[in-house]
Amino acid sequence: MTDKPQDESSINATTTEAGTPASDGRRKFLKTAALTAGAAGAGMIDGFPLVWSQTTKDIKLVQVGGSYSAIKEIAEQATKDLGFKVEMQTAPHDALLNRLLTQPQSIDIADIEYFFQHFLLPKGTLHPMEAKRIKLWDKVVPIFSKGEYPDGRKVSTQGVLPFEVQYLEKPGDKKFATKPTEYITGIPTVYNADTLGIRPDLAKRKIESWAELLNPEWKGKTSIVSVPGIGIMDAAMAIEARGDLKYKDKGNMTKEEIDKTIEILIKAKKAGQFRAFWGTFDESVNLMAAGETVVQSMWSPAVTAVRSRGIPCFYAPLKEGYRAWASCIAPMAHLKGPKLDAAYEYINWYMSGWQAGFIAKQGYYSSVPEMAKKFMTEDEYGFWYEGKAAKGDIKDPYGNLMEKAGAVRDGGAFWDRMGKVACWNTLMDENRYMVSKWNEFLAS
Amino acid sequence: MALVLLLFFGVPLLVVVAFSFFDYDGINTNPAFVWANYAELFGSKVTLALYLKTLYFAAIVWVITLLIGFTVSYFLVFHVRSVLWQMGLFLLCTVPFWTSNIIRMISWIPFLGRNGIFNQALMGAGITHEPLEFLLFSDFAVIVAYVHLFTLFMIVPIFNSMARIDRSLIEAARDGGSSGGRIIWEIVVPLSKTGIALGSIFVITLVMGDFFVVKVMSGSHSASVAMAMSNQIAMVQYPPAAASAVLLLIIVSLMVAAILRVVDVRKELAR
Numbered sequence: 001m002t003d004k005p006q007d008e009s010s011i012n013a014t015t016t017e018a019g020t021p022a023s024d025g026r027r028k029f030l031k032t033a034a035l036t037a038g039a040a041g042a043g044m045i046d047g048f049p050l051v052w053s054q055t056t057k058d059i060k061l062v063q064v065g066g067s068y069s070a071i072k073e074i075a076e077q078a079t080k081d082l083g084f085k086v087e088m089q090t091a092p093h094d095a096l097l098n099r100l101l102t103q104p105q106s107i108d109i110a111d112i113e114y115f116f117q118h119f120l121l122p123k124g125t126l127h128p129m130e131a132k133r134i135k136l137w138d139k140v141v142p143i144f145s146k147g148e149y150p151d152g153r154k155v156s157t158q159g160v161l162p163f164e165v166q167y168l169e170k171p172g173d174k175k176f177a178t179k180p181t182e183y184i185t186g187i188p189t190v191y192n193a194d195t196l197g198i199r200p201d202l203a204k205r206k207i208e209s210w211a212e213l214l215n216p217e218w219k220g221k222t223s224i225v226s227v228p229g230i231g232i233m234d235a236a237m238a239i240e241a242r243g244d245l246k247y248k249d250k251g252n253m254t255k256e257e258i259d260k261t262i263e264i265l266i267k268a269k270k271a272g273q274f275r276a277f278w279g280t281f282d283e284s285v286n287l288m289a290a291g292e293t294v295v296q297s298m299w300s301p302a303v304t305a306v307r308s309r310g311i312p313c314f315y316a317p318l319k320e321g322y323r324a325w326a327s328c329i330a331p332m333a334h335l336k337g338p339k340l341d342a343a344y345e346y347i348n349w350y351m352s353g354w355q356a357g358f359i360a361k362q363g364y365y366s367s368v369p370e371m372a373k374k375f376m377t378e379d380e381y382g383f384w385y386e387g388k389a390a391k392g393d394i395k396d397p398y399g400n401l402m403e404k405a406g407a408v409r410d411g412g413a414f415w416d417r418m419g420k421v422a423c424w425n426t427l428m429d430e431n432r433y434m435v436s437k438w439n440e441f442l443a444s
Numbered sequence: 445m446a447l448v449l450l451l452f453f454g455v456p457l458l459v460v461v462a463f464s465f466f467d468y469d470g471i472n473t474n475p476a477f478v479w480a481n482y483a484e485l486f487g488s489k490v491t492l493a494l495y496l497k498t499l500y501f502a503a504i505v506w507v508i509t510l511l512i513g514f515t516v517s518y519f520l521v522f523h524v525r526s527v528l529w530q531m532g533l534f535l536l537c538t539v540p541f542w543t544s545n546i547i548r549m550i551s552w553i554p555f556l557g558r559n560g561i562f563n564q565a566l567m568g569a570g571i572t573h574e575p576l577e578f579l580l581f582s583d584f585a586v587i588v589a590y591v592h593l594f595t596l597f598m599i600v601p602i603f604n605s606m607a608r609i610d611r612s613l614i615e616a617a618r619d620g621g622s623s624g625g626r627i628i629w630e631i632v633v634p635l636s637k638t639g640i641a642l643g644s645i646f647v648i649t650l651v652m653g654d655f656f657v658v659k660v661m662s663g664s665h666s667a668s669v670a671m672a673m674s675n676q677i678a679m680v681q682y683p684p685a686a687a688s689a690v691l692l693l694i695i696v697s698l699m700v701a702a703i704l705r706v707v708d709v710r711k712e713l714a715r
Contacts, residue, residue, distance in 0.1 A: 093678070094674075094677065094678030094679070097678075097679075097680055098677065098680060101680055119680065122472055123472075220577055223663075226659070226664040227678070228675060228678075228679065229679070269665070274663075274665070275581060275663065276581040276662075276663020276664060276665065277663055277664035277665070278663075278664075279659065279660075279664065283660075286553070290554070290557050290558070290559055290560075291558060291559045292557060292558050292559075292580075292581075431679060431681075432468070432679075432681060432684070435675055435676060435679050435681060436484075436488065436490065436684075438675065439490055439494070439667060439671075439672040439675055439676075440488075440489075440490040440493070442664060442665075442666070442667035442671070442672070442675075443490055443493045443494050443497060443666075443667040443672070444493070
C-alpha cells in the first residue's frame with residue numbers, strides 16, 4: 001500500500017484540451033443553467049418541504065446501474081417513502097458507460113463505478129452535488145470522504161481510489177480536487193472487497209495467496225474475469241504474489257508492465273492454466289458450481305450463490321489483500337429545478353438506511369453502515385458487518401437461506417476486509433494500449 | 445425503399461466510416477481526420493491473428509453446414525415422396541428455432557461440461573476414464589454451437605432450389621445409364637448452386653460477424669474479429685472499433701462478391 005502522487009493529472013491534462021470549443025461552450029451554458037435552477041430549488045426545500053407536491057408527484061427519476069445496485073425493491077421503497085416515482089433500470093458496465101456518454105438525457109440518476117468518473121468529468125455528464133445538501137455526508141465511511149481508515153492510515157491508491165475522484169473544487173472543473181471540498185461527484189452506494197472463490201472440497205488444502213491462480217497444480221481449473229480492466233488486475237495480483245513482477249501501480253500500469261503481464265498470461269493460457277474467462281455473475285457461479293473451476297476470482301454474492309446450492313465454496317481472505325470496487329450515484333447534469341431537488345431528496349433517502357440494510361443482506365457494504373442497523377436485526381448486522389458468528393439462520397432480502405446458524409463471514413468484519421484493500425478497480429492511463437493487448441491475449 | 449435503405453443503412457454506415465477517422469486520446473473521441481486508427485489496425489499482428497481465427501471458424505462451419513444442409517435437403521426432396529411428409533419434415537428442421545438461439549447455445553454448456561451429461565455417459569459406458577476437457581470452452585464447442593445454430597440457414601435455400609429441379613431430368617439421366625454419384629455431381633449440384641450460394645452467404649456472414657457464441661462457448665479462450673471490437677466498444681473506444689468494423693465490412697463484402705461471382709444468384713433466381 002504505497003502512497004504515491006496522483007497520476008490522474010496527466011489524464012485530465014489531455015482531456016481538458018479535448019472536446020471542441022463549440023460543444024464546451026454549450027455544455028458550460030447548460031451546466032450553469034442547471035446550477036442556478038438547482039440553487040433556487042435548494043432555497044425552496046429548506047423553507048417549504050414538499051409544498052411543491054403537485055409538481056413533485058409527476059416527477060420520475062430513472063436510475064440506471066448494474067444489476068447489483070439498481071435493485072427494483074429499492075426503487076419501490078423510495079417511491080413509497082418519497083412521494084415521487086423512482087424507476088430502476090439495469091445495464092451491464094459497458095452498455096451503461098456507452099449510454100451515459102451518448103444518451104445522457106435518458107438517465108436521471110447515474111449509478112456507476114467510481115472509475116467511470118474519469119470518463120464522465122471531461123464531458124460534464126454529472127451534476128456536482130453540494131456537500132451541504134447531503135445530510136449524512138460527514139458520516140460516510142472515511143475511505144471515501146477522506147481516503148483514509150478511521151485510524152488515520154491511508155488507503156491504497158493503486159487503481160482508482162474513490163477519494164481521488166470524490167471532490168471538485170468548483171462545478172465545471174475538469175480536474176478532481178485532491179482534498180475534501182464542498183462539491184461531491186458521487187455518493188457511495190455499494191462496495192466490496194473482492195478476492196478468490198475456492199472449492200474447498202476440490203482444492204483439499206488451504207489457499208492463502210493470489211499466486212494460486214497461476215499455480216500449475218490447478219491447471220485447467222482456474223478462471224479470471226474477462227472484462228479487460230478488471231481481469232488484468234486479478235492477473236497482476238497473482239503475478240505480483242508469485243514474485244514475477246513488482247508493479248509500481250497495478251491499477252495504472254506502464255506499457256512495459258502491461259507487456260510483461262500479458263506475456264505471462266499468454267504463457268499460462270497456452271499451458272492450459274485457465275478453464276475459461278467469465279463475463280457475468282451467473283457464468284462465475286456456474287463455473288464454480290459445476291466443478292469446472294476450483295480457484296477463481298469472484299464476487300462475494302456469487303460465492304454465496306454457489307453455497308446456497310449446497311455446494312461448498314469459500315471466499316478466501318488472502319495475504320496480499322483484496323481488490324476493492326465501489327459504486328456511486330450522482331444526479332445527471334441535465335436535471336434542474338424540482339427534478340434536481342427530488343434527486344437530492346432521493347439521495348438523502350438512499351443514505352438513510354433502508355438501502356444499506358437491503359444490500360448488506362446480499363453481502364455488500366454501503367455509505368453509512370450504522371444507518372443499516374435500523375433495518376437489520378442485531379444478528380444480521382453482527383454477521384455481515386462485525387464478523388460475528390450467526391446466532392440464527394441468515395437470509396437474503398428475499399428470504400432465501402444464505403448461511404446457517406453458527407456461520408462466520410469469510411474474511412470477517414467490515415474493517416478486517418475493507419482494511420486490507422490492495423488495489424481498486426481502475427481506468428488506466430494506458431487504457432487503449434491495455435485493451436489492445438488484452439485482445440492479443442484472447443486471440444492467442 | 446431507397447429512402448429506407450439510405451436512412452437505416454446508408455447514414456449509419458457513413459457515421460461508422462466517419463468515426464473510423466476520428467481522433468481518440470484514451471477517454472475522449474474528437475472529430476478529426478486521422479489515419480491513426482487504420483495504421484494501428486494494420487500495424488498490429490493481433491488483427492491478422494483475429495482474422496485467421498475467424499476465417500478458420502468460418503471455413504470449418506461452412507463445410508460442415510454445407511454437407512449437412514445438402515444431405516438433408518437432398519433427402520427431403522428426392523427421397524421423401526409425399527409432399528405432406530416433405531413439408532412436415534422440413535418444418536421439423538425448424539423446430540429448434542422455436543426457442544431463442546441463446547438458450548439453444550447455452551444448453552450445450554451443461555451437456556459438454558467436465559461433469560456434464562456427455563462426459564458422465566462416456567465414463568459410465570466405460571469408454572473414457574477421465575472427463576474429456578476439450579469438449580467445452582474450446583474451439584470444438586464453438587464449432588458445435590455454430591453448426592447447431594446456422595445449419596438451417598443452409599437447409600432452407602438449398603431445399604428451395606432443389607425442389608425446383610425438374611424430376612424428368614434425373615429420370616432421363618438415370619435412363620441414360622448415369623450413376624447416382626454422377627447425377628448428384630452433374631445435375632443436382634449445378635442446379636442447386638443458387639441455394640448453396642445463398643446459404644453460404646448466410647453462414648459465412650453470420651460467423652464472420654459473431655462475438656457472442658465465441659465468447660460463451662470458448663469461455664473467452666478464443667477471440668473473433670467482432671469480439672475484439674466489442675471489447676473496444678465496452679471501453680468506449682469508438683474510433684478503433686469503427687476502423688475495425690470498416691475493415692470487416694470490406695472483407696465480408698469481398699467474400700460475398702466472390703461467392704456471387706461464382707454463382708450469378710440474380711440470373712438463377714429469375715430463371
